[in-house]
Amino acid sequence: MRVLLSTYGSRGDVEPLVGLAERLRELGAEVRVCAPPDEVFAQRLAAVGVPLVPVYRSARALTTAKAPPTSLPQRAAELIAGQFDTVMKAAEGCDVLVATGVMPAAAGGRSVAEKLGIPSVSVTFQQITLPSPHHPPLAYPGRPFPPGVTDNGVLWDLDVQSINALFGDALNTNRASVGLPPVENVRDYVIGDRPWLATDPILDPWHPTPDFDVVQTGAWIMPDERPLPADLLAFLDAGEPPVYVGFGSMPMDASKDAAQVAVEAVRAQGHRALVSHGWADLALTDDRDDCFAVGEANHQALFGRVAAVVHHGGAGTTTTATRAGAPQVVVPQATDQPYWAGRVVELGIGAVHDGPTPTFDSLSTALKKALAPETRTRAGAVAGTIRTDGTTVAAKLLLGMVDRVGQGKPPVSA
Numbered sequence: 001m002r003v004l005l006s007t008y009g010s011r012g013d014v015e016p017l018v019g020l021a022e023r024l025r026e027l028g029a030e031v032r033v034c035a036p037p038d039e040v041f042a043q044r045l046a047a048v049g050v051p052l053v054p055v056y057r058s059a060r061a062l063t064t065a066k067a068p069p070t071s072l073p074q075r076a077a078e079l080i081a082g083q084f085d086t087v088m089k090a091a092e093g094c095d096v097l098v099a100t101g102v103m104p105a106a107a108g109g110r111s112v113a114e115k116l117g118i119p120s121v122s123v124t125f126q127q128i129t130l131p132s133p134h135h136p137p138l139a140y141p142g143r144p145f146p147p148g149v150t151d152n153g154v155l156w157d158l159d160v161q162s163i164n165a166l167f168g169d170a171l172n173t174n175r176a177s178v179g180l181p182p183v184e185n186v187r188d189y190v191i192g193d194r195p196w197l198a199t200d201p202i203l204d205p206w207h208p209t210p211d212f213d214v215v216q217t218g219a220w221i222m223p224d225e226r227p228l229p230a231d232l233l234a235f236l237d238a239g240e241p242p243v244y245v246g247f248g249s250m251p252m253d254a255s256k257d258a259a260q261v262a263v264e265a266v267r268a269q270g271h272r273a274l275v276s277h278g279w280a281d282l283a284l285t286d287d288r289d290d291c292f293a294v295g296e297a298n299h300q301a302l303f304g305r306v307a308a309v310v311h312h313g314g315a316g317t318t319t320t321a322t323r324a325g326a327p328q329v330v331v332p333q334a335t336d337q338p339y340w341a342g343r344v345v346e347l348g349i350g351a352v353h354d355g356p357t358p359t360f361d362s363l364s365t366a367l368k369k370a371l372a373p374e375t376r377t378r379a380g381a382v383a384g385t386i387r388t389d390g391t392t393v394a395a396k397l398l399l400g401m402v403d404r405v406g407q408g409k410p411p412v413s414a
Contacts (some may be wrong), residue, residue: 001384001402002094006034006087007110008079008105010059010249010279012314016040016125016198017100019222022048023391027399032085032094034109036060040296048222053090056082060279063249072141076104077170081107084174095402099190104167106190107183111171115178119401123196125315126336127206130195130214131187134207138335140166160242163187198394202385203322203343217289217397218390227297233393235292236305239272242292243367244302244326246252246276247312247333258358260285262310265363269371271307300324308350308370310363313337322349324363325383327370331358349379 003024005017014035021031025048034039037054045052055080083105089362091112093099099109100123113120128135136152139145143166145155160271163186183189197206197216200397206216228236236242245262259275259282265274272290275282276297284293298315303309311317313330313354318340321328328350330341341352351369369375 001029001096002172003029003031003098003397003398004034004087004091004094005031005098006055006083006091006105006109007099007101008036008055008059008083009101009315010063011040012125012249013101014314015044015222015316017098018044018048018050018222019220020098020394021045021050022222023047023395025396027395029395029399030266032090034083034090053086055079055086060249064279068142073166073170076167077173078384080104080108080167080170080174083112087112087113088178091118093130093333094118096120096398098398100124103186104170104191107167107171107186108174110190110192111175111178111180111183115180118132121194121196121398121401122190122192123198125219126200127197127204127214128336128338128339130191130197130206131159131211132207132209135339143263160185160187196394198208198390200319200322200386200390202382202387203319203347215397216391218387219315220320220390220394221300221316221323221388222391224298224300226301228298228301229294232292232294232302234299235272235274239290241305241307242266242272242274243269243308243310244274244276244306245310246278246282246317247280247331248314248317249279249312257285260374261358261360261363263291265358265360265367266310268360268364271371274302274306297322308367310367310396313340313344315340318344319386322347322379323383323386323388325376325380327375327379328364329353329363329370331356331363347378347382348375349382350375 007013024031031050034053034055036059038058038060042052097113097120099106110120127314133152136155140162143162153243168186194213197214198220202217206214243266263273275293277295284291299320303321303326309321310329313332328344330344331353332338332341333356344350345352353366
């Protein structure tokens, strides 16, 4: 069986596919991944023996470029065109396609599968992109919702209008170029009737709706066996567990100030600090021995050795910290991150920072709550409830889809 996993986005959109790709290969499938041409993505996939088919431009370069919202339709058009070119070629001979990532990439991936006549499944790594009466949609840059509108049903209708306005013309132009009919509702086309939600049901509980049948597989996490760097291990062994500070793929305005504020707030709580460079290029502002800066590292191993994790609230980082039993301080920057911050608070496993820019006082307040003994106890209890079989569930579902098609039956999970 040949499987194509197609995505475009930040690390949170790519890393889960690494875990799924590894599990699929263990079950005998041939796997290839279409993703941004960032070196870290190629390295992670190479480690599990899966080739990266590069699509469009570097995700890190685009994220840190801070382009105005008006450029979003143009970038989407370029990305969709790349999907129809690169992904179309990569999908030839494949038995099933998994489409995820940002909306225009997923729309292109689903269209490629439709053109080639192969089953596909739409996957999201956070439920707030799925229409539901229980939560509102995210507003796209440059297209805020009208002030005072709070009804979720109305907001989801407006969401359809925004997505069609931003991506509809580009998608339908490319579909017409390969002989496909136009799509009237881009969002619902991408989601389909049976989307997959690759998140943990404790951390991200889905409330069923009558509109579609969501398949929640559990989070897609690959067991990370990479050893921690020797100098990092030496720092960890030299004292009490430090507080980790890192903001992943977020560029973080005034990143130098953010690092300094974080280190000072951590020190004020009597802890050492461990700062991750990330896409914001955070760096230490002094050379005292109670601080250490780290680049790429195994978070699964690292988070089990820290006093708390201060992070941006990405789905992957939140899940990894939760599985490790580490108390969290979430400093949400954008998109789905406020949602994950809210879940951390609701579960009692950490604190949320009010706003994207921490100050000494605001971060100190959040750290006090996260570092309280009762938070550590609760975080440890929740850690034991987080599922670890998400990639196995998803891989077997994909195998089952292909088997059904081979038997002349409809792919029920598409």
